[in-house]
Each structure stands twice: as C-alpha cells, then as structure tokens.
Amino acid sequence: MLFRHSTPRIKLSFLNKCRTNSQRFLSATQPIASKIGRKIIRYPPEVLIKHDQTPITQPRVKADLNSTTLTISGPLGTHSMPLKPYIRLKFYESKVPYVKPEDRKPITNQDDFIDESDFDKKLSISVQHPENKEQKTMWGTTRALIANYIRGVSEGYKVSLKFVGVGYRASLESDGKLYLEVGYVNPVVMEIPPDIKCIVPAPTKIILSGTDKQLVYRFAAQIREHRKPEPYNQKVTVLTVLVAGLRITVQDSIDLTFNPEFQLSNLQNEEKRLIQTSSSTAEWMTEEQVLGLIRNKIKFMDITDYRSLGTKYKTFKKHEFPVSPAFQDEVMPLINNLTTKYMRKNLEKFTSFRNRYYKSKYGAESSQWLYDQVVSIVKNANYSDAILSVKQFPHRWEQKSIIARFAGSDEDKSNEVVIVGAHQDSVNMWMPSFGRSPGADDDGSGTVTILEAFRVLAAGQFRPKRSVEFHWYSAEEGGLLGSQAIASYYENLEVDVIAMLQNDMTGYVGKKYPEAFGIVVDFVDPDLTEFIRKLIKSYAQLPARNTKCGYACSDHASWRKAGYPSAFAIEGAFEDSNPYIHTSNDILDHLSFEHMLEFSKLSVSFAVELSHV
Structure with missing residues (x-):
C-alpha cells in the first residue's frame, strides 16, 4: 500500500516540474490587434469621408486637445466626429471610377461587366501603439462609430414601436409634438429631437428614423420607458429595429406563467412571418430563415397578411376556353x-x-x-x-x-x-x-x-x-x-x-x-x-x-x-x-x-x- 501511494506522488512531482519548465521556456504571445478595429470598412461611392488633420486647439466635449476631425457625408446627411491623435486612417479608392447609373454606357460585352461592389471604397483603421491598452480599446470603438455614421448617412436607421393595450394610441399633433396615451390620466407629451424624423402611420404605431444610430435608439427607449410591460394584461410596447434589411424585435422578458400558450403565440407573431412551402403546411419564420429559403432555391408564399385568400372561393361559373384561336x-x-x-x-x-x-x-x-x-x-x-x-x-x-x-x-x-x-x-x-x-x-x-x-x-x-x-x-x-x-x-x-x-x-x-x-x-x-x-x-x-x-x-x-x-x-x-x-x-x-x-x-x-x- 505504501508503494502504491508513493507512485502517484512521484508522478505529480514530475508533472509539476514539467509545467514549470513549460511556463518558463515555452510562451505564446497573443497578437496585439483589435478584432473589430482591424476589419476593413467598405462604403458606397456616394459617401464622402474627409479627414481634417488640423489639431483641435479648443477643448470640446469628448475631444482631447490635439484631436483631429473626421467628416462623413452622404445622401442623407453629414456627421463629424473627433479622432484621437493616435488614430491612423488609410483610404483605398474603388476599383473603377464611379459613374451614376443613368450615365453608364450599355454593356455589350461580358468582359465590360462591372459589379456594383467594384465602385465601393474601403477604409482601414489602426493606432500608433496597439500594445497600449487605451489605444487598443479606442481602436475598435472608433471603427464601430465610423461604420455607424457611414450607414447612417447612406441608408439611415429606422425604429418601429407598436403599442399593445386597450386604448393605447399615439398621435403627432400640429405643434410638432408626440402625444402618447398609454393608460395615464393625461397624455404624455414628448418633444421630438430635431435630427429625428417621426411619423405615426397608425394610432398604435410609431416609426422613427434618422442618421444617428445613438439618437434614434435613445429616443425610442425614452418613448418605451413611459409604459413598461404589464405581463398579466398584455399591455406592452414592442420595439422593432430595422437595420440593413434585418428585423430584430426587442421585448422585455415576461413571466409566462399566466396563460403561456397565448402569450408565446403573440410574441411569435410579432417577430416572424407565416410561410408556406407547400399547400398543406405553414411555419412561422424569421426574416433570416426566409432568406435561407431563397438561397436554397425553395419557393414559398408569405401568407401572414392573406390567410383568408381563397376561402371564399370563386362563385362564378367556370368559363370554357376556345377550341382554337379565332382572331x-x-x-x-x-x-x-x-x-x-x-x-x-x-x-x-x-x-x-x-x-x-x-x-x-x-x-x-x-x-x-x-x-x-x-x-x-x-x-x-x-x-x-x-x-x-x-x-x-x-x-x-x-x-x-x-x-x-x-x-x-x-x-x-x-x-x-x-x-x-x-x-x-x-x-x-x-x-x-x-x-x-x-x-x-x-x-x-x-x-x-x-x-x-x-x-x-x-x-x-x-x-x-x-x-x-x-x-x-x-x-x-x-x-x-x-x-x-x-x-x-x-x-x-x-x-x-x-x-x-x-x-x-x-x-x-x-x-x-x-x-x-x-x-x-x-x-x-x-x-x-x-x-x-x-x-x-x-x-x-x-x-x-x-x-x-x-x-x-x-x-x-x-x-x-x-x-x-x-x-x-x-x-x-x-x-x-x-x-x-x-x-x-x-x-x-x-x-x-x-x-x-x-x-x-x-x-x-x-x-x-x-x-x-
């Protein structure tokens, strides 16, 4: 028994020694790079980016002395942002000079074909000392901010809010203010920020749009804050975010212990579309799942809004078609x-x-x-x-x-x-x-x-x-x-x-x-x-x-x-x-x-x- 106990001790001692030597002589140095910051930004030709490298000499909010200015312009607007002095930008021109679609010559030869992506420009971002913790952190943050501004001035950001609750409604009055009736004695009156466009296409729906992602989402959150979810009577504000063609529905966690089947069904209906790939079955799918059908060449019918199509069926008599053409x-x-x-x-x-x-x-x-x-x-x-x-x-x-x-x-x-x-x-x-x-x-x-x-x-x-x-x-x-x-x-x-x-x-x-x-x-x-x-x-x-x-x-x-x-x-x-x-x-x-x-x-x-x- 004594021999059996001593053997593992020798092995553990040997393993510990090996571990120590491994730590001493074998080391792996992680690459000093930001996973987000090092990604190339592609942007459409209609977006113009100007880097003014003149140092900012007056203190500004969120801007250090000696910071430079980046201006991003596009069809929907212009944004400027300060850049830390250690941020480095490198611009890549498009493969071919940009020509407006209406001015392009007709393509007569396959060799002359130009993909629309060939017009896109590129931008890479780096920092002076990537081993510095602050610079490495700001590397990815700066890249994300620039990408957001590019999307904002080219496509814009859109947020849709839907009110669910008896008597809940919104209206945009002549004074330019947003009025919300969400269960209180008096309506909630909100000033609309100048850089945000607000429309109310239906009494229970608000659509916000703008070029600044942060402003649009913040105002949407402020609207939603006025009526937090009440799970037991289904009063809730649903926030739907539309970004680059993808729909993401954001909703607070709800305790589904009360009538869970009904509530789960409602949540699914908000997020998904009812899709038929055959005449006998239908399935709720997200937009990404629907795109998957297109990519796999599967034909489908979105019946979400037209589930009653064909239920009346045609009551007219069936017409006979001619035996042969006669005109x-x-x-x-x-x-x-x-x-x-x-x-x-x-x-x-x-x-x-x-x-x-x-x-x-x-x-x-x-x-x-x-x-x-x-x-x-x-x-x-x-x-x-x-x-x-x-x-x-x-x-x-x-x-x-x-x-x-x-x-x-x-x-x-x-x-x-x-x-x-x-x-x-x-x-x-x-x-x-x-x-x-x-x-x-x-x-x-x-x-x-x-x-x-x-x-x-x-x-x-x-x-x-x-x-x-x-x-x-x-x-x-x-x-x-x-x-x-x-x-x-x-x-x-x-x-x-x-x-x-x-x-x-x-x-x-x-x-x-x-x-x-x-x-x-x-x-x-x-x-x-x-x-x-x-x-x-x-x-x-x-x-x-x-x-x-x-x-x-x-x-x-x-x-x-x-x-x-x-x-x-x-x-x-x-x-x-x-x-x-x-x-x-x-x-x-x-x-x-x-x-x-x-x-x-x-x-x-x-x-x-x-x-x-």
Whole structure:
C-alpha cells in the first residue's frame, strides 16, 4: 500500500516540474490587434469621408486637445466626429471610377461587366501603439462609430414601436409634438429631437428614423420607458429595429406563467412571418430563415397578411376556353409591330438601379420609373381615361404594384377581366436591401415583355369586349406578397377573372435542351394551359415544352389559390433556366431579346383572343 501511494506522488512531482519548465521556456504571445478595429470598412461611392488633420486647439466635449476631425457625408446627411491623435486612417479608392447609373454606357460585352461592389471604397483603421491598452480599446470603438455614421448617412436607421393595450394610441399633433396615451390620466407629451424624423402611420404605431444610430435608439427607449410591460394584461410596447434589411424585435422578458400558450403565440407573431412551402403546411419564420429559403432555391408564399385568400372561393361559373384561336386577323398585325428595340432600351434602364428589392429605396425608385413608362404609353395612345387607364396599387412597403387597364366595351361583361402579369422586383440573396441585383432575367425580362405587348396594343387602338389588365407586381421575391394583395382585393370585390397569364423569366436560352417555351403544368389551370399551347402553335416561332416549377413559384399561384384560372409560361424547362438569378450577375449579356419577343407575341394573342370570346 505504501508503494502504491508513493507512485502517484512521484508522478505529480514530475508533472509539476514539467509545467514549470513549460511556463518558463515555452510562451505564446497573443497578437496585439483589435478584432473589430482591424476589419476593413467598405462604403458606397456616394459617401464622402474627409479627414481634417488640423489639431483641435479648443477643448470640446469628448475631444482631447490635439484631436483631429473626421467628416462623413452622404445622401442623407453629414456627421463629424473627433479622432484621437493616435488614430491612423488609410483610404483605398474603388476599383473603377464611379459613374451614376443613368450615365453608364450599355454593356455589350461580358468582359465590360462591372459589379456594383467594384465602385465601393474601403477604409482601414489602426493606432500608433496597439500594445497600449487605451489605444487598443479606442481602436475598435472608433471603427464601430465610423461604420455607424457611414450607414447612417447612406441608408439611415429606422425604429418601429407598436403599442399593445386597450386604448393605447399615439398621435403627432400640429405643434410638432408626440402625444402618447398609454393608460395615464393625461397624455404624455414628448418633444421630438430635431435630427429625428417621426411619423405615426397608425394610432398604435410609431416609426422613427434618422442618421444617428445613438439618437434614434435613445429616443425610442425614452418613448418605451413611459409604459413598461404589464405581463398579466398584455399591455406592452414592442420595439422593432430595422437595420440593413434585418428585423430584430426587442421585448422585455415576461413571466409566462399566466396563460403561456397565448402569450408565446403573440410574441411569435410579432417577430416572424407565416410561410408556406407547400399547400398543406405553414411555419412561422424569421426574416433570416426566409432568406435561407431563397438561397436554397425553395419557393414559398408569405401568407401572414392573406390567410383568408381563397376561402371564399370563386362563385362564378367556370368559363370554357376556345377550341382554337379565332382572331388571327386582329392579332397578326399587332405582333408584327413588336420590336426588341424598346425592350432592350427599357431593360437597360431597369437593370441600372442597384436593386429592385421591395423594401429598399431602389425598389421604390425603379417602380416609379416603370409607372412613368406605362403612363407615357397611355398618353401617347390618345385614349380617353374611361377606356385606358393606369394606377399604382399601394402596399404596406414602399414599392407599389402597377395596374394598366383596357376597359371592356360589352356591358354584359363589365365584371370580367383578363390579366397579363409579371413581377417588377428583384433580390440579391445575400444582401437584399443593399446588394447589387440587376434582375435582368428575374424578372426584368418578364416586365419588359409585357410592357412591349401593352405598348403595341395601346398603339393599335385595342378595344376589347371584356376588360384586359396588365399587372406589374411588387414583392414577388418576398413570398408573392404583391400579387396576393391584389388577388385578395379582387376576390373580396367578386371580380370575375377569366384568365391570368404570368411572365416570369422570359429571356434566357438554356444549354440542356433546344430553344422552346417552358409551359408549367403544376399548380395551374389545365384547360387554360392547353389553350396557351394552341396560342403558341398559332402565333409563335418556338415549340412548347412541358415543365414543373413547384409550389408558389411565381405570381400565378396567388390567383390559382384564389380560385381563378391561371397559367405560367417560362423561358424553358425549369431545370434548364437561368443559373444567375438572385445574384449580381443576372445581367443583359445572358439574355436573348429575340427569345423574349416570342413571349410578347403570346401575351398579345392571350389578351386579344380571351377578351373577345
């Protein structure tokens, strides 16, 4: 036993000696660098940064003597901040000189293609003595402050507050002050800081925006402080922060011992969207999870706001489609006037926007430009407003859908309509709000395809018996949101939609199969799809090939869900379609305008043939 006890002691002594020697002779020196501070800052070309290295000679708040000044300017404003004298900045110019989108020359060669990120500038930050504790700390802090100011002057910061409670409401009065009724005898009156924009779109919602992250968040916290959560009667102020396209809901911890199932459900509804990836199941998902679906090429429908779509179902009798096309004398002169000239010109401009994401400012700007083009066609056609009109269909996001309408001449068919559609938005699957997303094929091609069909019909003084509408939907990439909103609106008004044709991706010619129309055969109306084949055979120069694209693969699915006949024509077999969509490389060079012209022929014949029978 004595021997057994002594053995471990010898081993421990030996290990201790080894440990001592290791500490004495083997050492690892940690790199002296700030993990945050050493990161390169990329910033857009419209942001200007000026470093005034003249020392500050007068004491200032939060500024040491001999500090220098950094000025950051952008589309939304200007900020200045003092820099410690030991901070070092290094600027890197963009790969190519910046040129405004409207001044850029059309791309005719793939070698001339420039990614939007090539215009970005870079900034690196360092300190004079990184081994100094204070300098190392300020290194990361300075980098974070500069990055926040850059985002503020280029994109801005937005905070949304929602009040939950009986009688809770907010109002913005004529005196410029914010009035809050949150359960007290008198309303709470708050002065709005001069650098913050405040709007009250609904009595229970406040939206704050500004260029200074700290000011915006601080004012939001001050508002929220006036009514802290009361978990047992569900009175609470929910703070939603929107930064760079991501939604983060911040809410105080709540004791869920009282009716936990009800409370948990409410919290989930505030944070997530109800997403369907099949007709039988739905799941609450965060925005990041939804982006994951896009990245994995999984089609989906966001039914959060339109859960009742299709519940009424269509009460009108189902219309029979013609046995064969019968209006060749009217259709042929019209399709002979179609040209790729305007399609190319319009698509070059449409893809010059940084992106057309439905939540971004570029999505709103591109939508307004498209609306202006439709208005111009209407004005040049010299119709009366009662016969040909165009309007914007607003949504809860900034990008609007567009509806152009040829009014029918037959009063007995006044409630009937034929719809030709495409979606106008695009998405970069990695950076939706700010990333470059030309969307030339998805779905710039469909947008200009039906725009050209609309132009020819308007110029040809088209006068249908039943009304014909051309739709350019917003937010298709967000889960068919725009088309669901319009389909739901029409369903509630009991509009009799005779047929709907979707044009989504009409310009890419695949490598796997011979050039052809792709005729989608799943989640569509089979009788209408059969008539589409007859139109292609009569008026187009390409054959038709059956293909499947799955659940909710484009806006025709919204109309089908509402109970209306819909069909979908795509550029080819779905498995042979454009591989560049949802990236910065979805550009004109990959497209064939002659291929797109065949889809314009289909849209014209669809509008004429089904509006006269």
